[in-house]
Amino acid sequence: MKIVTVLGARPQFIKAGPVSREIRKNHEEIIIHTGQHYDANMSDIFFTELNIPKPDYHLNVGSGSHGVQTANMLIQIEEILLKETPDYVLVYGDTNSTLAGSLAASKLHIPIVHVEAGLRSFNKKMPEEVNRILTDHVSSFLFCPSDTSVNNLKEENITKHVYNVGDVMYDAVRYNQDIADKSTILTDIGAASKDYYLITVHRAENTEDRERIENILAAFSQIEGTKVWPIHPRTKNKLLSYGIDLDKIPGLKVIEPIGYLDMLCLEKNAKKILTDSGGVQKEAYFVQTPCVTLRDETEWIETLKDNANVLVGANTEKILEAVQLTCDSDYPPIFGSGNTSEQIVKILSDNQ
Numbered sequence: 001m002k003i004v005t006v007l008g009a010r011p012q013f014i015k016a017g018p019v020s021r022e023i024r025k026n027h028e029e030i031i032i033h034t035g036q037h038y039d040a041n042m043s044d045i046f047f048t049e050l051n052i053p054k055p056d057y058h059l060n061v062g063s064g065s066h067g068v069q070t071a072n073m074l075i076q077i078e079e080i081l082l083k084e085t086p087d088y089v090l091v092y093g094d095t096n097s098t099l100a101g102s103l104a105a106s107k108l109h110i111p112i113v114h115v116e117a118g119l120r121s122f123n124k125k126m127p128e129e130v131n132r133i134l135t136d137h138v139s140s141f142l143f144c145p146s147d148t149s150v151n152n153l154k155e156e157n158i159t160k161h162v163y164n165v166g167d168v169m170y171d172a173v174r175y176n177q178d179i180a181d182k183s184t185i186l187t188d189i190g191a192a193s194k195d196y197y198l199i200t201v202h203r204a205e206n207t208e209d210r211e212r213i214e215n216i217l218a219a220f221s222q223i224e225g226t227k228v229w230p231i232h233p234r235t236k237n238k239l240l241s242y243g244i245d246l247d248k249i250p251g252l253k254v255i256e257p258i259g260y261l262d263m264l265c266l267e268k269n270a271k272k273i274l275t276d277s278g279g280v281q282k283e284a285y286f287v288q289t290p291c292v293t294l295r296d297e298t299e300w301i302e303t304l305k306d307n308a309n310v311l312v313g314a315n316t317e318k319i320l321e322a323v324q325l326t327c328d329s330d331y332p333p334i335f336g337s338g339n340t341s342e343q344i345v346k347i348l349s350d351n352q
């Protein structure tokens with residue numbers, strides 16, 4: 001079995017860690033890195049620390065508008081697929097790299113494997129929602145992380161080769177947790193276990209809307225104690241363009257984006273996580289740290305039980321209230337048992 005994997009953004013490198021390892025036990029994999037994320041701490045660091053095989057092709061598309069970025073990827077991916085003639089093209093999640101990979105493959109009639117299929121926010125203003133709907137509708141194998149995502153597909157009449165296999169991010173956490181426990185990040189940044197909040201913000205809906213980001217920052221200013229924020233380059237650039245100075249927020253430690261192992265360590269030791277990230281919401285659940293989600297909706301509705309995750313949008317008061325809530329969750333396992341990658345590769349190989 002020959003699989004071409006298309007990836008390009010930070011969360012996709014992390015998801016590829018366990019899946020690529022599993023594919024390569026008995027099959028051939030060619031990796032195309034679109035170059036959507038390119039800073040060393042948004043890309044290379046993950047390949048090195050997670051031992052992900054070096055990409056066979058690097059498209060270097062870089063940043064740009066949705067049209068320019070996706071079109072540049074599409075042109076180059078098509079050429080490579082014609083040359084490599086794989087049995088499957090595998091894509092992860094909902095980024096522009098996902099859409100480019102699936103569009104290129106669908107026109108060449110190469111079966112598409114969508115990992116993290118069926119997720120819906122029901123908000124089509126999100127670029128991710130459009131990317132994932134289009135990808136699901138041209139995919140031949142749809143690997144869902146939850147019953148909710150299977151049902152979402154059913155609602156859209158997608159039922160063939162739909163599998164609930166759990167979440168590959170859980171595989172990644174299980175594989176890396178012990179290594180992450182040895183991280184020295186807490187000492188490096190001068191934070192103490194369970195004595196800080198961990199923050200990440202990067203969604204277009206928050207960063208591109210000045211009022212929303214200002215409301216979020218107003219809450220951060222009023223939350224007492226240490227707050228650690230590995231800042232996404234998109235957010236850093238946007239705040240600079242708004243003329244907003246984060247130094248004015250008391251107790252805030254802004255750091256550059258960090259590697260996955262340091263991130264897992266920070267997530268596990270935080271007293272609470274405030275985020276608009278999809279991946280970080282799930283990881284908060286996996287490491288059992290209560291989460292406050294800075295969005296109006298979430299695809300990961302299972303995590304919302306017993307205050308394990310609380311949806312607050314960009315509302316200052318709601319954020320402050322949620323930070324005070326106690327979490328009563330016993331964190332039942334809801335995204336599989338950590339063998340998702342194995343199941344994916346077995347199903348693909350059995351269906352050849």
Ligand code: UD1
Binds near residue numbers: 010064
């Ligand atoms: C993308 C995905 C989003 C995902 C996120 C993960 C789309 C539409 N969005 O959002 O779903 O949650 O990745 O992090 O695909 N930049 C750099 N260096 C980099 C990468 C980005 O400086 O290495 C800056 C550039 O100014 C760029 C901006 O970040 O314009 C946005 O990058 P882009 O990849 O377009 O979107 P993300 O916000 O990263």
Ligand code: UDP
Binds near residue numbers: 014258263264277279
């Ligand atoms: N992450 C990381 N370093 C950071 C911030 C996030 O390694 O500085 C990891 C995080 O642990 C998770 C993934 O990146 O595995 C989430 O990616 P992101 O928030 O960029 O995108 P999303 O999941 O929202 O698409």
